[in-house]
Amino acid sequence: MKERQRHVGHGSWYLLVGLPTAMVSMLILPLLVVGTIISGLTALPVLMRALRHWSEWHRRRAAALLGIDIRPRPTELPKGLGAQWRHLLDDTENRRDLRWVLRHVVTGLPAGLAALACVATAVFSVAAALLWQLFPQEEPLRLLGAVPVDGWGTALALGVVQGAGAGSLTWWAMPHLARMHARSTVAALEPSAEDRLAKRVGELADSRAGVLDAHGAELSRIERDLHDGTQARLVAIAMRLGLAREELPDDSGALAKLLQEAHEGAEEAMTELREVIRTMYPPILADRGLQGAVSAVAAGAGIPAEVELGELGRLSAAVEAAAYFIVAETLTNAAKHSGATRVTVRLTRQDAALLVEVTDDGLGGVDETLGTGVIGIRRRAAALDGTVLVSSPAGGPTAVTVELPCAS
Template identity: 50%
Template sequence: MRERWTQTRRSAGYLLVSLVTAVATLVALPLLVWPSKARAWAHWHRRRAGRLLGVPVPARPTPPHGEPRDGWEIRTAPATRRGLLWLPTHLLTGLPFGLAALLCLGNVFTGLWAMALWWALPAEAIPTLQGEIPVDDWATALTAAPLQVVVLAALFWWGGPPLARAHARICLRVLSLSEAQQLTQRVEVLTRTRAGALDSHAAELRRIERDLHDGVQARLVATAIRLGVARDALDEAPEGVTELMREAHEGIEEAMTELRNVLRTAYPPILADRGLDGALSALAAGCGVPTRVHVEDLGKVPAAVEAVAYFVVAEALTNTAKHGRATRAEVRVRQTGTGLSLQITDDGVGGADETLGTGLAGIRRRVLALDGDVLITSPQGGPTMIEVEVPCG
């Protein structure tokens, strides 16, 4: 019973507010046809409908940080159209539904008022029931008035909540996204969150690289130096002690070599020092095949994308030097409308195959992790071309 009473009370408030907002929509229609106003007005109604039905409603979207509002307005044109469609829909539903609730509840209160206070009113202000029956004696006040109260209260008790829910469902039906639009919106959200996650990941990699380089590696170097000095000082010591010192010294040096490899694979320090252009030039200079590097003005590129580009070029040039038997290679990097584009070519013998463990599979894994594309063209006899595009959004 308490739950039913709560539903009836909430439905009454919902329908009466819907009547008021429908009248406000009619009065302020020239103002509400403005796109931003229409979206805000529609979202407010969505939230009301969602609360009544117990349906979660997403927060009102706002332009992502740094995105021009004009472009965002264009992308959210479907939401604007739904907001504009809601204006006549609300007039056609909010007015009659709200008026029905107002007439029903208003006559309930009229019956209660007439039943209790008819005797205190002047003759010209005598209330009437159903617009026809004057309440001018106790017989009418104690029969017709209670009957009106009971009938109309029961009518709203059973009909009010379904009427409010019907209006709320119409609201959500008109203003909710279609499945295709929901999917598109979800992809946009995932794209933005992925970009944020990649930036955070890249920052964390840089922190790890810095901590390892400045902390662990520095201590290992100092220990190796001390062990080397100690081994030199123990040249005259028993053979066993000298051998142990030598093994410890060599172990420290091997650990430092492995640590440097970890640092290079986690986040190449040269990227932080020289940027992508300088890092690729260093790779070309160290390649066994003469390599030309062309890097256009890239603007701001996420650190994670820079790292992937570096590893792609490094792996491709390593394959060229080891397996391609090429006499020259070329690397081109440019910014496209959607991301970073790389093209690595050589004049070698071709025949590169991802299934043979030549490192091409590793390139594909790294690129696909950022939702990028990889195209490898390597016919027998050459040339070999690797084309990569990585989103920068």
């Protein structure tokens, strides 16, 4: 019983408060228009922020009535008028706020009036039954719509019947009506399943980009440590072994053979370490950057290569490494399989993507199923959500176009 009373009280109060707020909400859209006309472009973002606070207050009230937890939506504006307008146009929450205003007016007014009628009728019935004598005889109190009250018996009987009817309706209907309105409010201001999925995909993309950046930075650090530390020590060991071999007398026998094997093993280890470093994170990227590294790999491609570099801006380590390896693998494929006499490498930045284009004048007819190296290029691009387009008709030319997302 107490739980029901609490639901009835909270539901009735929720709807009664919603009635004047729905009346106020009727003025919001005209205020947005008038405020923008009077104050210019600077007013609308501020007014929309005020609307966000207004809708969030209703959203919190509805969630509290339903007993659910909600995540607060951002209410702050970015700095700068341009950033504010971009936020205003791109943020789907703003459109959701505008739709909620219309819904709140359409549903809040009748729901609030229904609550007011039920509660007011119940209170009026009790009060009027006790004060029926104050009404003039020519205009007596009428209860149940049309029955005149002419005595205490009629007043108490009709007052009890009318008050009980209104109270019963309030008891039964108000909690349901309030919860229906609250669910409508939450649904109007909550992201849809598609919006939540898109947001989650964006969060995962940002998370993966951060992981790839961290991975690239870690590979760069390991490369520097191996290059400056381990490789330098191997070089020193190899030099000392070489000096030791020179100092040994000619009749050293087994000792000389052991030193020779150790010396050759150290040199082989250095060669293998250089290959590991080169495939892990090219040192030339750290030394010259992407533009210098691409120019260097094109110069050693084995066929004449022309490099065209646009303004690339700042790129993450993962994107730079992927672009470098893609260019290197494509040039290697062209030199080995295409029979080309010339190749062109073009790197440009288009909005939030790095475009890598490698074109040769070879025989064409690239077949990815034969292990031409394109599969490896596709895998490198796919790791960054990139795309690869290969155009290689029989007779040539062959064009490999790779687009790598690189939004900052």
